[in-house]
Amino acid sequence: MGAAVARRLALDGREVMLIARRDRQQDDGGLAMAAGGWPEPVEASVVDRPRTLRAGFSAQGAQALASYCARQEIPFRRTGQLLIARDDAEMAVLEDIKQRDPSVDLLSVADVAAHERGLRCVGGLFAPDAGIVDGDALRLALRIEAENAGAFVTEDCRLVAAYPMRRGFEVDLGGMPGELETVRCDSLINATEDYEAVQIAARVDGMRNHAPPELSGPGSKRYKLEGTAPFDRLVVPGCRGPKSAALFFSGFQGESWMDVLSESRDVAGRGDEPGTDGPRSPDFRIQGQAEHGIPGLINLFGIDARSETRAALALADAVLDALSGRADWSGMLPVPPSSLAVA
Structure with a gap:
C-alpha cells in the first residue's frame, strides 16, 4: 500500500x-x-x-x-473465484448476488464439480473477475x-513519533538501537x-x-498449505458465518495457500443484517x-x-x-x- x-x-x-x-x-x-x-x-x-x-x-x-x-x-x-453454498439458505444468498450482478454465474452441484472436484455443496457461484x-x-x-x-x-528506520507543527510535522525516526533522527515534512x-x-x-x-x-x-492471517494445491481457482468454502472468512488459492508454482480473516464476514456484507449471523469486516x-x-x-x-x-x-x-x-x-x-x- x-x-x-x-x-x-x-x-x-x-x-x-x-x-x-x-x-x-x-x-x-x-x-x-x-x-x-x-x-x-x-x-x-x-x-x-x-x-x-x-x-x-x-x-x-x-x-x-x-x-x-x-x-x-x-x-x-x-x-x-468460486463461492460455495453449503445449504439452501446459503444458496439463497448467492441467488441474491446473481440478481445484483449479472456478470456472475450460478452453479449447480454438477457445475461446481466441473470447476473443482471434491467440493461438497448444494451449489455455488462463479465470478470471473478474480x-x-x-x-x-x-x-x-x-x-x-x-x-x-x-x-x-x-x-x-521506523516512525517513533510525529508532532504537528504550525506547518507540517516534525517526525522522529528510529534506526539502529540508540539512533534517532528528526526530519520535517509537509504531509x-x-x-x-x-x-x-x-x-x-x-x-x-x-x-x-x-x-x-x-x-x-x-485483519487476516495467511498459511501455506503442504502438498499439492487443492484448487485451481480462488475458493470461499461458504457464504455465511466463519466459513466465509476463509479463502483457498493456488500459487504460480503449484503451492497452495489459505487466507483467513480474523473476524467472520458474510459474503456481500450480510453479517449484521436481520436474520443473518456473524459480524462483518x-x-x-x-x-x-x-x-x-x-x-x-x-x-x-x-x-x-x-x-x-x-x-x-x-x-x-x-x-x-x-x-x-x-x-x-x-x-x-x-x-x-x-x-x-x-x-
Whole structure:
C-alpha cells in the first residue's frame, strides 16, 4: 500500500519519503502480522458489501491493477473465484448476488464439480473477475517507479513519533538501537495495514483519541498449505458465518495457500443484517483533517492484507485527491478517481 501511495505522489511531482518495512512478518511490538508475500489473491468484487468504500475502491483498483501488471509484465493470472453454498439458505444468498450482478454465474452441484472436484455443496457461484498476482514483483515495480520519479525509499528506520507543527510535522525516526533522527515534512500519510495503522496513528501527537478502536485487531492471517494445491481457482468454502472468512488459492508454482480473516464476514456484507449471523469486516476509512483536526495527516484504516493489493492503486489516487483538496472521503462513497495512474 505504501509503495502505491509513494509512486502516485511522486508521479504528481511531490517530494516523497517512503518508510517501508523490511520484515513484514512482525509489527513494531514483535507481534505476528498477516503475511504479505507472493502470491497475492485478487478477490472478485462480489465478496464486498455493496455501496461501501471497500467495494468501490476494490473494484476500481482491481481494474487498474490488471492494466498495471500487463504494462509492467508482472505475473498476473485470471483464475476466477468460486463461492460455495453449503445449504439452501446459503444458496439463497448467492441467488441474491446473481440478481445484483449479472456478470456472475450460478452453479449447480454438477457445475461446481466441473470447476473443482471434491467440493461438497448444494451449489455455488462463479465470478470471473478474480485471480492471483505476484505480490513481491508488484511492490518492487511500484517502488522502482516511485524512486525513478524522485521518491526516497528506506527500510532502515521506523516512525517513533510525529508532532504537528504550525506547518507540517516534525517526525522522529528510529534506526539502529540508540539512533534517532528528526526530519520535517509537509504531509504525513499513514498507509500501513490492519492494526499497525492504529499503532502508527497513536504515535502522532493529538491522534490517540481519534484512532478507531474497532480496527485494533489483526485483519487476516495467511498459511501455506503442504502438498499439492487443492484448487485451481480462488475458493470461499461458504457464504455465511466463519466459513466465509476463509479463502483457498493456488500459487504460480503449484503451492497452495489459505487466507483467513480474523473476524467472520458474510459474503456481500450480510453479517449484521436481520436474520443473518456473524459480524462483518470493517469498511475502509480514509481519515483526514475533518475527523482529527490535524492538517496534512491522512490515515488509511481497515485496509487488511487480503484486500490491500487489489485496492492499492485506487486508494493511492484517493490520497492524492485528499491532499490536493479535490475530495474529502469522510463519510463519502467512492467516485471515479480524478486521474487513475495506470498509463
